[in-house]
Amino acid sequence: MAFHHEATRSETLQRALRQSSRRQLEQLENFYRAIGSNDAKADAQICLSMLSELEQEAVLGSDECDRQKIDATVRRYVDLIVLAASPQKPADMN
Numbered sequence: 001m002a003f004h005h006e007a008t009r010s011e012t013l014q015r016a017l018r019q020s021s022r023r024q025l026e027q028l029e030n031f032y033r034a035i036g037s038n039d040a041k042a043d044a045q046i047c048l049s050m051l052s053e054l055e056q057e058a059v060l061g062s063d064e065c066d067r068q069k070i071d072a073t074v075r076r077y078v079d080l081i082v083l084a085a086s087p088q089k090p091a092d093m094n
Helices: 002-007 011-034 040-060 067-085
Strands: none
Touching (some): 040 067
């Protein structure tokens, strides 16, 4: 988080941060394409946004981060990915 904040003041850090974000998005897009996403770009952005929010909550939260909440959120998201990639999706996933 501090790195992101500091990047607002430095062009060099901004470039590094943009490059890093692009790589992360590309990797996530490749993952979503591999599991058959019909909109890998959007799915990658949603995933990265969710992870960034969890990171921000952990860093900016109280002294004790809510690990149970983070675990539950990540587990639920992984469950949704597995369900969405499954050839026999439940009726509510179509």
